[in-house]
Structures are given as structure tokens and as C-alpha cells.
Amino acid sequence: MQGDLFSQEDAKRDIATLKKLPFDFYYHYLCDAASGEKEYHHKIVDWESGALYWNCFYKHGPNWEAPFRAMLEHHLPSKDLMFLMGNQHRFQHQWLIISLSYSHRR
16 A cells, blocks of 8 residues: 655645744853863754653643753753754854754663
């Protein structure tokens, strides 16, 4: 029952519209440099962070921020958090966090 690769009807049926996040989220952090500490802030566009927001919002309503922050500010950094960075051709000097990668070890 494989669908047609070029069928517009199949494509429209299978596409779900993503809800826009009502907020932009950023990580602010310091890095050691030869001239001293340098501060950075980058927007998070990782889809998992968006899903985390919606899960916290649905579970905790207007109190979503505390569990959201707990995950992004405390839990993930304790798991050797790494940022996968990317940019867009039109905005080559604006780096975004496109994914949050971390160790799944306990």
C-alpha cells in the first residue's frame, strides 16, 4: 500500500502544521578566550526545545516556565551539553543553536 512518490494528495494528507512558539529562547554563556572571558547568546531553534515548551505548557499551564528552565538550565548542562550550530546563507554571521546534544548516560 505504498503511496505515490509524486502524489500531492498523499503529501497534503501526511503533513501536519507545526504550531508557532509564542517565545524565542536563547542560551547565554561565557567562553574562555585569550583576551579573557567572552559572552555569547544564541537563539535556540532546536525542534526538541519547542516540543519541551509545548509539553511543559500543556502539563503545567501558566506555570510552564519553571520546569522548562529546570531542563534547559540545570538538567541538560549536567549531561555534557553541546550545541550544534548553524546559520543561513542570507545571514552568515548569525549563528543559531540548531540542536542540543547531550550524553544519555546517567
